[in-house]
Every structure is written in structure tokens, then in C-alpha cells.
Amino acid sequence: MLRRESTMASNATAALLKDTLFSLPLLRDVPATQHASVIASLSSLSLGVLAFIVFYSVFGESAGNKKDGTIRRLGGFPILTAWTFFSKRYDFLMENFRKSQDPHFKFKVLHHNVVAVRGEAARKSFFDERSFSFTEGYKILMGATPRLSDIDVKDTQTNDVSWFNKQIAILLNRNRLSEVLPSLLDDVNGRMELWGKSGKIDPFKNIYDLVFQMTVRMSTCGELARDLDTIEKIQSLYWTLEKSATPTVLLLPWFPSAAKKRKDEATKELFIMLYGVVEARRHAAVPSADAIDVMIQQGMDTNNIVQFILSIIFAGLVNTGINSCWALVFLASHTEWKDKVKAEIAALIEKHTDTTSTDPLHKRLSAIPVSAWDDEMPVLDLVIRETLRLIITGTALRRNLLEEMTISDGKIAKGDFVAYSVADAHLNPEIYTNPTEFDPARFGPGREEDKKGTFSYLGWGAGRHPCTGMKVAKLEIKVIMALMLAGYDFSLVDKNEKPLKELPKPDRNDIHQARPLGEPAFLKFKRVVE
Numbered sequence: 001m002l003r004r005e006s007t008m009a010s011n012a013t014a015a016l017l018k019d020t021l022f023s024l025p026l027l028r029d030v031p032a033t034q035h036a037s038v039i040a041s042l043s044s045l046s047l048g049v050l051a052f053i054v055f056y057s058v059f060g061e062s063a064g065n066k067k068d069g070t071i072r073r074l075g076g077f078p079i080l081t082a083w084t085f086f087s088k089r090y091d092f093l094m095e096n097f098r099k100s101q102d103p104h105f106k107f108k109v110l111h112h113n114v115v116a117v118r119g120e121a122a123r124k125s126f127f128d129e130r131s132f133s134f135t136e137g138y139k140i141l142m143g144a145t146p147r148l149s150d151i152d153v154k155d156t157q158t159n160d161v162s163w164f165n166k167q168i169a170i171l172l173n174r175n176r177l178s179e180v181l182p183s184l185l186d187d188v189n190g191r192m193e194l195w196g197k198s199g200k201i202d203p204f205k206n207i208y209d210l211v212f213q214m215t216v217r218m219s220t221c222g223e224l225a226r227d228l229d230t231i232e233k234i235q236s237l238y239w240t241l242e243k244s245a246t247p248t249v250l251l252l253p254w255f256p257s258a259a260k261k262r263k264d265e266a267t268k269e270l271f272i273m274l275y276g277v278v279e280a281r282r283h284a285a286v287p288s289a290d291a292i293d294v295m296i297q298q299g300m301d302t303n304n305i306v307q308f309i310l311s312i313i314f315a316g317l318v319n320t321g322i323n324s325c326w327a328l329v330f331l332a333s334h335t336e337w338k339d340k341v342k343a344e345i346a347a348l349i350e351k352h353t354d355t356t357s358t359d360p361l362h363k364r365l366s367a368i369p370v371s372a373w374d375d376e377m378p379v380l381d382l383v384i385r386e387t388l389r390l391i392i393t394g395t396a397l398r399r400n401l402l403e404e405m406t407i408s409d410g411k412i413a414k415g416d417f418v419a420y421s422v423a424d425a426h427l428n429p430e431i432y433t434n435p436t437e438f439d440p441a442r443f444g445p446g447r448e449e450d451k452k453g454t455f456s457y458l459g460w461g462a463g464r465h466p467c468t469g470m471k472v473a474k475l476e477i478k479v480i481m482a483l484m485l486a487g488y489d490f491s492l493v494d495k496n497e498k499p500l501k502e503l504p505k506p507d508r509n510d511i512h513q514a515r516p517l518g519e520p521a522f523l524k525f526k527r528v529v530e
């Protein structure tokens with residue numbers, strides 16, 4: 001393990017040297033095609049000159065913190081700073097803010113400047129300013145999303161978030177969700193039946209499977225949603241992608257590391273599988289109302305459809321998956337809220353379904369209109385809101401594309417990246433009382449802690465880029481909660497089925513998700529309603 005890490009670090013140092021060389025003023029304009037020959041000529045220079053370049057690139061800014069214009073620049077070795085930004089991002093931002101009263105600080109990731117900001121004024125500019133690009137922010141500093149361009153496949157439109165949002169509006173609007181709801185409930189119930197009548201599940205595996213199943217159903221077609229073996233294969237390729245987002249791959253995407261190879265191979269395999277599924281639908285004798293057919297009818301080419309599916313599955317897996325798992329864990333450990341949500345679901349079933357029916361639970365739930373799932377579950381809405389507050393504490397990213405900007409008197413140059421840790425709002429004791437505690441009532445009448453100040457709640461984003469997948473994500477979480485709470489008795493246990501001593505804590509340094517730290521938690525369950 002240690003050897004792998006040190007090989008990775010030395011690979012990264014070598015790669016960093018190359019990158020630094022070509023960001024030096026003298027060599028900046030050398031075309032990429034000529035980099036190899038420049039390196040060959042450099043190797044014939046005296047060792048002394050080379051040593052100077054290495055020293056400059058790795059230790060060049062180690063003179064301690066200093067103001068760079070209006071913003072404090074971090075000292076330390078640039079490679080270590082950049083490495084920590086990728087390997088322990090939450091701690092890195094928190095610790096560096098703790099060292100000073102300043103609302104911002106600056107550091108280098110390769111030749112890019114990154115400005116970390118905090119506080120209400122910064123938050124407002126970060127989420128509202130037109131100059132801060134969402135797509136460009138995440139492109140370089142976040143890396144597990146599968147992109148066709150990584151495997152040299154042409155993708156003409158899908159880099160544009162407004163195009164992506166338009167597709168979401170077409171494919172995941174309320175009418176389409178109403179059409180697909182019965183199949184979603186069938187699929188999820190089918191998967192739950194595989195657990196048996198009683199036993200123990202790992203929420204961070206088995207609940208994920210349910211979310212994956214639903215996302216595939218909504219973004220592809222019936223044939224794929226029914227093919228559990230292929231779904232499992234796709235899911236395992238996604239985990240490979242996610243695990244391959246190592247600091248080396250993120251920092252040096254051109255460097256041929258083992259993780260980069262695994263990432264590209266997984267992307268290729270996913271592309272080939274999904275390409276086959278889309279082509280099969282394109283040549284089907286009878287068109288269907290499934291998402292892939294809708295995209296084909298819009299005239300989209302197969303590459304674009306595949307890229308859209310890849311991105312939507314990623315958004316579903318990463319965000320909806322982890323939050324569904326945590327919501328169940330929180331309810332299992334806060335029985336007063338579990339009972340309240342249970343009562344709310346029972347009332348919804350009573351109001352919208354035929355209580356004398358002998359249909360199984362999932363069939364009865366499918367009679368509840370989407371509007372009622374949206375509007376008539378205020379208690380579950382509070383639980384989801386609180387789960388997101390506690391779990392969405394990662395770093396939002398932007399790149400300043402248009403002109404020099406000022407945030408809290410700090411100048412952010414055109415081209416710089418901007419990083420904002422959502423924990424600055426979500427775990428801020430000046431906004432939320434006892435911020436690490438699960439307390440959905442904090443949003444209720446009389447308290448409304450999320451209304452303190454601008455953009456104090458960011459669970460679904462804010463300003464120019466609010467989440468366009470919110471409705472579908474909420475519906476998925478609610479479907480899981482309804483089937484679990486109305487269909488099962490469950491409680492939180494350890495691996496020996498004894499009550500857990502301590503509630504698991506989210507790993508806030510996990511770049512894509514907040515997976516649990518500490519003793520593994522399980523849900524012991526018993527089916528009580530068929």
C-alpha cells in the first residue's frame with residue numbers, strides 16, 4: 001500500500017515536473033506535440049540546470065504564507081498542497097481557514113490558481129456571479145464523471161450544462177415521472193424481495209442498488225432495467241470509475257497511470273455496452289415511450305445519448321444514492337422521526353389508495369399521484385432536507401471566465417478557479433444550532449434556521465445553478481422510504497446484529513460522496529407488509 005502511494009507520488013512528481021516545465025514563460029508556447037523532443041534536449045543540459053528547474057517547480061513557493069495582491073497565498077510545497085487538496089479536501093480547506101481570519105486564501109494546482117473563499121458575502125458572489133463558470137470549475141478539479149472525450153469518442157453537445165438541463169426537463173418532467181412510477185415501484189420491490197423476509201442488509205450497498213435500478217429505468221429503457229446481470233456489470237464499472245479518481249488522475253489527466261488506464265477502460269466498456277443498447281432501440285420494430293426512444297425521436301445521435309445516460313447515472317448514483325442511504329440510517333437511529341414519517345406514509349396510502357384492495361404494497365403505492373408524493377409529505381421533506389444539510393458538505397467549484405472579480409476585497413483574476421466548502425454554511429454554528437446533530441425540526445415554523453442570511457441552505461444548490469434533478473431525486477428517495485417504512489420493521493445494528501454503539505459518521509474528505517466512517521452499520525429487517 002505504502003509502496004503504491006510512494007510510486008504514485010514519484011510518478012506525480014515526474015509528471016508535475018513536465019507540466020511545470022511547459023508552464024514556464026520560456027516554454028509555455030511549445031506545442032504539446034513537441035514536448036517529448038524538448039524533454040529529450042533538456043536531458044542533455046547539465047545536471048545543475050535541471051536541478052534548478054526541479055527545485056523551482058517543487059520548492060519554489062515554500063517561503064511561508066504571504067499576501068499575493070489582496071489574497072493570502074499558502075506557503076509549503078506546491079505539489080503537497082495540490083495533493084492534499086485532492087486527497088483530504090475538507091480538512092485542507094478547514095485547516096487553512098482556521099489559521100487566519102481572512103475570508104480567502106490562494107494556492108496552486110499545477111499552473112492554475114485556486115482561490116478558496118468563505119463567509120456569506122463570498123457565498124453570494126460564488127453562486128450568483130455570471131463570470132463564474134460551473135462546467136469549467138468541475139471539469140479540471142473533479143474527475144470521476146465518465147467523458148467520451150477521454151476515450152477519443154466525439155461528443156458534440158453534452159459539455160454544456162444548459163443542454164443537459166433541457167434534456168432533464170424533457171425526460172424527467174412530472175408527466176413522464178407519472179408514467180414511469182409503477183415500473184419504478186415494481187423494479188424496486190423486485191430487488192427488495194431478493195433480500196428475503198428477514199435478515200440484515202448493508203444500507204450503503206443494498207440501498208444503492210435500488211437507486212441504481214431506478215436511475216437506469218428512468219434514463220434508459222425497459223429492456224435494460226429488467227436485465228439485472230447487465231445492470232450489475234454497469235454498476236461495477238461505475239465503482240471502478242469512482243475508485244480511479246485518484247489524486248494523480250485528477251491532477252495529471254494526461255499521465256498514463258494505472259488508475260487512468262482503469263478509468264479509460266471502464267469508460268470504454270460502459271460506452272460499448274450502452275451504445276449497443278441504444279442501437280438496439282434505434283432498430284426496434286416498435287418504438288416505446290422509454291427515455292432512449294424519446295432521445296432518438298429528438299434526433300440525437302447515439303454518442304450523445306450515451307454521454308447523457310452516463311452523466312445522469314453518475315448524478316443519480318453519487319448524490320441520490322448516498323443521501324437515500326443516510327436518510328434511512330438517520331431514521332433508523334431517531335425513532336421519533338421514523339414514527340412520524342411512518343404515520344405520514346400510512347395517511348398517504350389511506351387517502352390515495354383502495355384500503356380494501358388485496359394488491360401488494362408496491363402496487364398500492366403506485367396509485368398515489370406524483371403530485372401527492374411531491375406536495376403531501378411535509379415530514380419526509382424535512383427529513384430529506386436535514387439529511388442533505390448533514391451530508392452535502394463537499395466543495396463547490398467554479399472558474400472565473402469573463403473578467404477580474406472581487407470577493408470580500410480579494411481580487412480573483414480571469415482564469416482562476418474558486419472553491420467554496422458547503423460545510424461553511426451547512427455546519428456553521430452561527431447558522432445551525434448544534435450543527436452536527438440530526439434535527440429536522442430546525443427548519444420548522446418558529447426556528448427556520450435555514451433562512452438566516454443568504455444561501456444558508458445549499459442542499460440543492462442556489463443562485464445560477466440550482467439542481468435540475470431535484471424532483472426526480474426526491475421522488476426516488478421517497479419511494480425507497482415508503483417501501484422501507486410501510487413494508488418493514490428495521491433497526492440499526494452492528495455486524496453481529498447487536499445495537500450499534502455509535503452512529504456512523506460521514507467521511508467529509510471523500511470527494512464524490514460522504515461514505516460512512518467507523519464501525520460498519522447494518523439494517524436488521526423483517527418484512528411486515530407484503
Ligand code: HEM
Nearest residue numbers: 161315316319320323396459460461465466467468469473
Ligand atoms: C439527492 C440527490 C441530489 C442532490 C443532493 C443534488 C445536489 C445538487 C447541488 C448541490 C447542485 C449545485 C452544485 C453547485 O452549485 O456547484 C446540483 C446541481 C445540479 N444537479 Fe443535482 N443533486 C441531486 C441529484 C441530481 C440528479 C438525479 C440529477 C440528474 C437527473 C441532477 C442534476 C443536476 C444538474 C444538471 C445540476 C447543475 C444545474 C445547472 O448548472 O444549471 N442532480 N445538484
